[in-house]
Amino acid sequence: MDVIGQGVKEGILLILSLDPELIQVTLLSLQVSLTALVAAGLLGIPAGTFLALKNFTGRKLILNIIYTLMGLPPVLAGLIVFLVLSNRGPLGEWQLLFTPSAMIIAQVLLGFPLVAGLSARAVMSQRQEVYDTAVMLGATRTQAVLSIIRESRMGIIAALTTAMGRLIAEVGAVMMVGGNIQGKTRVLTTSIVLETRMGHDSRALGIGIILLILAFMIMLLILKLEKRSFKDDSTIQIV
Amino acid sequence: MTVLFKLFDITKSYGERQVLNAEHLEIRAGNIHCLLGPNGSGKTTLLRVMALLTTNDTGDLEVLGEQVSWQPSQLLLLRRQMAMVTQSSFMFEGSVFYNVAYGLKARKKPKKEIQKRVQESLELLGMLDFIDAPARYLSGGETQKVAIARALAVRPRVLFLDEPTSNIDPSSSLEIEQYIKHINQQYSTTIVLITHNFFQARRLAQQTSMLWDGHIIEQGPTRDMFHNPQDPRTRRFIKGEY
Amino acid sequence: MKKFRNHKLLSILLILTMLVSVFAIAGCQKEEAEPQQQAGDSVPTPENPQLKLATTTSTQDSGLLDEIIPDFEAKTGYKAEVIAVGSGAAMEMGESGDADVLLVHSRAAEDEFVAAGFGIDRHDVMYNDFLIIGPAADPAGIKGGDDAVAALTQISDSKSVFLSRGDDSGTHKKELSIWKAAEIEPTGDWYNSVGQGMADTYRMADEMQGYTLIDRATYLANKENYSLESIVEGDELLFNPYGVIAVNPEKYPNINYDGATAFIQWIISDETQALIAEFGKDQYGQSLFIPDAK
Structure with a gap:
């Protein structure tokens, strides 16, 4: 019990102390996860839309694979990227292992199926009438598809939010391909693991609090973007 | 008078079920042309084929003077001369x-x-x-x-209206009918109107085609059809027996 | 209609699967419980058979515990729950009463732990030794020596890549003590503090072709997989004694002190000491741990 109270206290003290090492760790966490999120979004939203709208053989199979990969264990993603980037692996000569780039690659691998799968769901939930209305108003096919994406943006934002939550909190992949090197690849989650292993429970909890605050601020930001794109915020009212 | 739509033996089936078998239909420029018939008679499918939203299985389709090839570029060109309003129109967010x-x-x-x-x-x-x-x-x-x-x-040169007033109250409905008439007269927009309300057809349309089980069973000037229906099914529909 | 039935079928299947899993788990537990009851006449049945053993990653990663713990369980009837962490964390667990007995290697800290009243009945168990490993290319030019201080000085001077456990473990403390002896404060881009276990650090060092300090057991158990070579060994500074300590029951009455005592008696017994000496011989041709209980 005491550990928790002390952890909260230590967390606040840690934030107030503006410890340069902790700031660097926090910024790296943000940099890695946000970059991975943007990349996963840029790849996943078009891929999800394509899978939702285009009929071709193997589409169902690919969708099912993507749905399965939505639950890809971070450690497994880390292992795959590790094996590929290892000196013995096919891309060993790139010398990316134990760098932030490797961590971003692993996180994109984790984030992409989530964004693609959930975007596909969101787009598939749109009805035929969206497309019909658009083309009957003279939209080209591309314009009509963009309109469908626009109508699905609530679901797509949910996809990005979910992915962000997963990436910022994930430890298995960044530990494996980043290596948790102090000052180079150490992020908040791997710091928590390390502090816990060293028996510094309250410091670990303190860093956990910073992580939560960070996640909360990112969610606020995403929600703000969401609000801006919905002038009428359409919530179901339950009376 | 220019003919905007020419259809010959247009059929459409979903699985085993044939929903449309329109032997012959012409829609002339400047008219309000009504597709009348009970629910499930194939009106909407026919309209969607004309609006190039649904492909026909067989038959000959000529839209705005062009043989329809279903090439995206042609579809865009033709659709940009059309517009459509359905019974509960979809509004973009x-x-x-x-x-x-x-x-x-x-x-x-x-x-x-x-x-x-x-x-x-x-x-x-x-x-x-x-x-x-x-x-x-x-x-x-x-x-x-x-x-x-x-x-x-x-x-648009052509305006498709698929039961535009069937989900709204009678006074708004009459108001919208006035707008439809106005648009037709003011801009000489050709209007293809689907309705199952034959009073509306009589108030608005110069031409009416009566659909039944996917077939066009009778067509001609609206006035004639209402005063002297040829097909017994049309007669009973007009009397309100269906 | 057909679709609907499929759905129903799927739900029934799902429910069945869940039921089967529940029974399977329940069944497993029963199976686990039974042999203990049967064995009741030959093996003592302790009042509280759960024993929490906090130990270093090296004993676990080397496979030593997997080899000898079954003997302990069979002889005493205790069930050992092994928690493999760094020595530092293991002692923290002892301090907070989350472990019953510790098997650690950090002599100075152990003495402190006992002096502070957290632990009692400390005994020497065995020792192994550390070695400095590194890439065959040996950029620091230290291969073949037996002076750890000189070797680390060379690594630092040549700014060769070095990986530190950086996790407060016994190995980390050992490494820091050598730096201290060399009067060097290791910082810079070449010095990588990775905060991971020995096996992970070994793997990373191999990928990065860097030097690291490693215990012999982990080194021998994994060296087939990696290209790093032994660079410096044999320095007395590199010896690594393991001790066993019971957590003081006066601090935490819930501690399984009987179990801890049984464990200590067992591990310093001649039979177990012989087991430890045997471990690794058939596989590596040498003992990984040298027993030295008195």
Whole structure:
């Protein structure tokens, strides 16, 4: 019990102390996860839309694979990227292992199926009438598809939010391909693991609090973007 | 008079079920042409084929003087001369302005022209006050008026109306009928109107085609059909026995 | 209609699967419980058979515990729950009463732990030794020596890549003590503090072709997989004694002190000491741990 109270206290003290090492760790966490999120979004939203709208053989199979990969264990993603980037692996000569780039690659691998799968769901939930209305108003096919994406943006934002939550909190992949090197690849989650292993429970909890605050601020930001794109915020009212 | 749509032996089946088998249909420019018939008679499928939203299985389809090839470039060219309003029109998330401007933006019209035409169209339908309102929060009647304004803004040669008044109250319904008539006369827009309400057909349409189980069982000037229906099924439909 | 039935079928299947899993788990537990009851006449049945053993990653990663713990369980009837962490964390667990007995290697800290009253009955168990490993290319030019201090000085001077456990473990403390002896404060881009276990650090060092300090057991158990070579060994500074300590029951009455005592008696017994000496011989041709209980 005491550990928790002390952890909260230590967390606040840690934030107030503006410890340069902790700031660097926090910024790296943000940099890695946000970059991975943007990349996963840029790849996943078009891929999800394509899978939702285009009929071709193997589409169902690919969708099912993507749905399965939505639950890809971070450690497994880390292992795959590790094996590929290892000196013995096919891309060993790139010398990316134990760098932030490797961590971003692993996180994109984790984030992409989530964004693609959930975007596909969101787009598939749109009805035929969206497309019909658009083309009957003279939209080209591309314009009509963009309109469908626009109508699905609530679901797509949910996809990005979910992915962000997963990436910022994930430890298995960044530990494996980043290596948790102090000052180079150490992020908040791997710091928590390390502090816990060293028996510094309250410091670990303190860093956990910073992580939560960070996640909360990112969610606020995403929600703000969401609000801006919905002038009428359409919530179901339950009376 | 120019013929805008020529259909011969157009059929459409979903699985085993044939929903459309239209032997012959012509729609002439400038008319209000009504497709009349009970639910499930194939009216909407026929309209969707003419609007190039649904492909026909067999038959000969000529739209706005062109043999339909279903090539995307041709579809775009033809559809840009058409517009459609359905019974509960879909509104894009956004303001009334966004919706009415949609077709003009798709055509990459200059901003000023978009502004002007959106205002004109809304004004014509008496909906100018709603220009900044969120489109998803309109009543049924208001939604239909915005949908008509949205269709009108692109100045279509042909306007498809699929039961545009069947989800709204009688007084709004009559009001919308006035707008339909006005559009037809003012801009000589050809209107293809689906309805199962034969009074509406009689009030609006010069020509009527009667559909039954996917077949066109009778067609001609609306007045003649109502005064002297040839087919017994038309007779009973008009009497309200179906 | 057909679709609907499929759905129903699917739900029934799902429910069945869940039921089967529940029974399977329940069944497993029963199976686990039974042999203990049967064995009741030959093996003592302790009052509280759960024993929490906090130990270093090296004993776990080398496979030593997997080899000898079954003997302990069979002889005493205790069930050992092994928690493999760094020595530092293991002692923290002892301090907070989350472990019953510790098997650690950090002599100075152990004495402190006992002096502070957290632990009692400390005994020497065995020792192994550390070695400095590194890439065959040997950029620091230290291969073949037996002076750890000189070797680390060379690594630092040549700014060769070095990986530190950086996790407060016994190995980390050992490494820091050598730096201290060399009067060097290791910082810079070449010095990588990775904060991971020995096996992970070994793997990373191999990928990065860097030097690291490693215990012999982990080194021998994994060296087939990696290209790093032994660079410096044999320095007395590199010896690594393991001790066993019971957590003081006066601090935490819930501690399984009987179990801890049984464990200590067992591990310093001649039979177990012989087991430890045997461990690794058939596989590596040498003992990984040298027993030295008195």
